[in-house]
Amino acid sequence: MEALKDIRILDMTHVQAGPTCSQLLAWMGADVIKLEPPQGDATRGQLRDIASADSLYFTMLNCNKRSITVNMKTAEGKQVFVDLLKKCDIIMENFGPGVLDRFGFTWEKLHEINPRVVMGSIKGFGSSGPYADFKAYENVAQAMGGSMSTTGVPNGRPFVTGAQIGDSGTGLHLAIGLLAALHQRDRTGQGQYVEVAMMDGIMNLCRVKFRDHQRLQRGPLPEYSVPTHKGMGAVPRAGNDSGGGQLGNAIRCKPGGTNDFIYIVVQEAVWDALARRIGPEVGMPNLATEPRFATIENRRRYQNDMWEIIGEFALRHDKRELMGILNELDVPCGPIMSTEDLANDEHVRLREMYVELDHPQRGKWMNVGMPIKLSASPAKIERSPLLGEHTDEVLKSVLGYDDARIASMKQAGAFSAPAKAPKKEKAA
Numbered sequence: 001m002e003a004l005k006d007i008r009i010l011d012m013t014h015v016q017a018g019p020t021c022s023q024l025l026a027w028m029g030a031d032v033i034k035l036e037p038p039q040g041d042a043t044r045g046q047l048r049d050i051a052s053a054d055s056l057y058f059t060m061l062n063c064n065k066r067s068i069t070v071n072m073k074t075a076e077g078k079q080v081f082v083d084l085l086k087k088c089d090i091i092m093e094n095f096g097p098g099v100l101d102r103f104g105f106t107w108e109k110l111h112e113i114n115p116r117v118v119m120g121s122i123k124g125f126g127s128s129g130p131y132a133d134f135k136a137y138e139n140v141a142q143a144m145g146g147s148m149s150t151t152g153v154p155n156g157r158p159f160v161t162g163a164q165i166g167d168s169g170t171g172l173h174l175a176i177g178l179l180a181a182l183h184q185r186d187r188t189g190q191g192q193y194v195e196v197a198m199m200d201g202i203m204n205l206c207r208v209k210f211r212d213h214q215r216l217q218r219g220p221l222p223e224y225s226v227p228t229h230k231g232m233g234a235v236p237r238a239g240n241d242s243g244g245g246q247l248g249n250a251i252r253c254k255p256g257g258t259n260d261f262i263y264i265v266v267q268e269a270v271w272d273a274l275a276r277r278i279g280p281e282v283g284m285p286n287l288a289t290e291p292r293f294a295t296i297e298n299r300r301r302y303q304n305d306m307w308e309i310i311g312e313f314a315l316r317h318d319k320r321e322l323m324g325i326l327n328e329l330d331v332p333c334g335p336i337m338s339t340e341d342l343a344n345d346e347h348v349r350l351r352e353m354y355v356e357l358d359h360p361q362r363g364k365w366m367n368v369g370m371p372i373k374l375s376a377s378p379a380k381i382e383r384s385p386l387l388g389e390h391t392d393e394v395l396k397s398v399l400g401y402d403d404a405r406i407a408s409m410k411q412a413g414a415f416s417a418p419a420k421a422p423k424k425e426k427a428a
């Protein structure tokens with residue numbers, strides 16, 4: 001927790017894309033002050049598994065942060081925001097288009113208030129271009145960034161991926177941009193505006209699909225198991241094809257349950273050893289010299305036959321056994337791990353990638369750990385804050401407000417939602 005210990009972040013992000021970014025920065029040691037509307041980040045109450053507790057959606061994305069509530073629609077709330085801005089290195093947000101501007105805080109205004117502050121902003125489609133005014137969620141970004149059109153089977157529907165590449169993926173992109181901007185700020189004394197559009201982030205992650213898009217102008221894609229031809233406009237969905245220079249596929253294994261599959265990459269160099277191991281067991285003792293599979297070009301051409309033979313072998317073993325057999329032969333492979341497999345996996349526990357935490361409302365719960373391991377700045381994961389848990393603490397310790405000032409600001413509604421107007425009596 002040393003790397004960013006001198007960095008303070010004013011975190012106005014909500015839902016998933018922004019909070020994953022600020023959580024990572026908090027795990028690297030930044031002091032993250034989560035500025036929430038008085039009713040809190042909407043995810044606190046979404047998909048609740050315990051009626052009176054912050055949801056796992058919230059707790060899993062907001063660890064190691066301090067929470068303050070500020071009503072940005074009051075003059076006093078705006079004053080708290082400005083005072084905090086002056087004390088922070090980074091301000092970040094992922095509101096819908098124009099929200100911060102409507103509060104009266106454009107980037108130009110923020111830069112004027114604190115020229116050193118770096119601003120991080122996530123939008124669905126960025127602040128320029130014809131889509132700039134549109135809101136976005138994970139799957140909207142996956143749809144529009146090229147992920148969905150290339151995921152699934154050729155004649156089936158497009159599919160979203162389980163990995164949250166639109167939200168958490170964009171959060172990662174933003175973290176990289178913020179750290180680079182901080183580095184530049186340290187040289188120049190000037191902050192800058194860092195924007196990541198979810199659609200752009202998805203396109204970045206789909207880069208190799210645009211490699212294939214351009215290759216299609218010159219000829220078919222021989223490594224694809226589905227038919228392709230020169231001039232075919234769009235890259236097709238190709239099931240579980242590897243998408244790289246080596247052939248790969250997900251193969252069903254024993255006992256045939258939903259997740260009894262193993263992904264196998266038939267690297268060029270390993271075919272001989274693999275064929276010698278598989279051949280005798282499936283009644284093909286000469287598989288290693290079989291002409292259909294003798295060269296990489298032939299294996300590409302006859303890959304569906306090859307997968308069938310490997311599949312026959314795989315059905316005789318379970319995925320863990322296969323992992324052992326194949327790794328012994330130096331064949332890259334991965335059993336398809338369910339969330340349950342992962343939650344109980346020794347490797348995962350040893351690498352602290354599924355960690356137990358305590359929470360005053362929900363008791364013991366699990367979070368996915370910190371995937372970036374810094375040798376001199378190991379992450380220490382702490383629970384997410386309750387709504388407004390640190391409002392007074394931050395006002396006193398960061399802003400130096402005294403009790404009387406805090407009380408009068410509370411009175412003015414700086415930290416709370418406006419009281420609802422009483423319902424009018426119906427005229428008799």
Ligand SMILES: CC(C)(COP(=O)(O)OP(=O)(O)OC[C@H]1O[C@@H](n2cnc3c(N)ncnc32)[C@H](O)[C@@H]1OP(=O)(O)O)[C@@H](O)C(=O)NCCC(=O)NCCS
Binds near residue numbers: 070095097
């Ligand atoms: C995610 C998203 C679709 C949610 O839309 P939404 O629920 O309508 O929320 P918005 O961000 O548009 O608006 C937030 C509202 O809360 C209000 N609000 C936020 N913080 C506030 C505060 N501290 N005090 C008072 N009001 C506050 C804003 O003023 C705004 O209200 P307004 O429309 O009256 O101005 C939208 O925020 C978005 O497109 N974000 C960018 C892309 C993104 O990050 N998507 C992925 C999310 S995982």
